[in-house]
Amino acid sequence: MVCTQVLRWGVALQLVLLSTLSCVAQSDFYRFSLGVGTGVTTSHADVYGSNVSSASKMDVSYYLGQFINVSVNYQQGKVIGGDVYKNIHHRQFVNDFSSIDLNLKLQLGAILQNDESVFLNIMQGLYVGTGIGGIQNRHKNPVRYQLSTGMKFPGYNRSKEMFVPFMAGINFHVPDKLNVTRVLISLNFQGNVVSGEGLDSYDTSGSDYRQGIPDIYTFLNFGISYHFGRPGWLSKR
Numbered sequence: 001m002v003c004t005q006v007l008r009w010g011v012a013l014q015l016v017l018l019s020t021l022s023c024v025a026q027s028d029f030y031r032f033s034l035g036v037g038t039g040v041t042t043s044h045a046d047v048y049g050s051n052v053s054s055a056s057k058m059d060v061s062y063y064l065g066q067f068i069n070v071s072v073n074y075q076q077g078k079v080i081g082g083d084v085y086k087n088i089h090h091r092q093f094v095n096d097f098s099s100i101d102l103n104l105k106l107q108l109g110a111i112l113q114n115d116e117s118v119f120l121n122i123m124q125g126l127y128v129g130t131g132i133g134g135i136q137n138r139h140k141n142p143v144r145y146q147l148s149t150g151m152k153f154p155g156y157n158r159s160k161e162m163f164v165p166f167m168a169g170i171n172f173h174v175p176d177k178l179n180v181t182r183v184l185i186s187l188n189f190q191g192n193v194v195s196g197e198g199l200d201s202y203d204t205s206g207s208d209y210r211q212g213i214p215d216i217y218t219f220l221n222f223g224i225s226y227h228f229g230r231p232g233w234l235s236k237r
Contacts, residue, residue: 028180029066032229035059035184039221045200046215047082047091054078055097055219063232066181067107067124073133073165075099079217081200084143091153093142093201099192101133101165125171135194136160142201159198166191182227190219 038056055077061069075098082092109124139157146153169188176182197203199215 028178029063029232030180030182030227030229031063031232033061033063033069033184033225033227035061035186035223035225037186037188037221037223039188039219041077041079042218042220043079043081043095043200044213044216044218045081046197046202047093047200048088049082049086051080051082053080055221057219057221057223059223059225061225063227065110065232067110067127069105071103071105073101073103073131075219079199082143084147089153090147091143091202094140095199095201096138096140097135097199098138099133099135099163101131101163103129103131103133103165103167105129105167107171122170122172125173127167127169127171129165129167131165133163133165133192134160135163135192135199137198137201139201153202155200155202156198157201159196161194161196161198163192163194166193180227180231184225184227186223186225188219188221188223190221192217192219 036056036058038054041053041055043051055075057073057075059071059073061071063069077097079095079097080093084090084092105127106129107125107127112120112124137156137159142155142157144153144155145151167188167190169186172185173181174183174185194215194217197215199217
């Protein structure tokens, strides 16, 4: 039920982003960009006690307008959680994951146009986004037996699942000599709502260990992208 509601929110946000294309003003921009980034991951799953790890990313984007883009985003890294000695149920996992998602991002500059204020020009880089993706979970020696009782925890060492990403952050535009964005520096927060039970390797559906929410992992990252290709221009309609 919760995952269905999340999917509905994601679709609704995508429709809102697309609807802005018919009423915003744009200037010159390059159609494509290639970017890389790195940052920290945090887990919020059925293993109490979230832990911080790291991941990296690479993305390719196509710009519908100067401030609106569709991206394919690939990520690889670790999501970890719990502690075999400190966790209340003595559980622990290390997930060497890889994921890919298709997303749509809208920057505030698609709505707010102001060339006279330095502050407002910076604020034009604020953005939100969402999409759909898939994750491959690969767990390294998850704790399968409770130390105090010997009880076995059911689950999967490997799995593939769908997820819905929700993104927010800010882009800093670095123009070239033609005053067209050539380099983009970004600070991005991405929350990923996973559809199944594979993120933490524990299948706790219907058990006392379930926290009552979908498995979620976040990715706070710093990125840089290079813009290239045929220039585009979109006027106000």
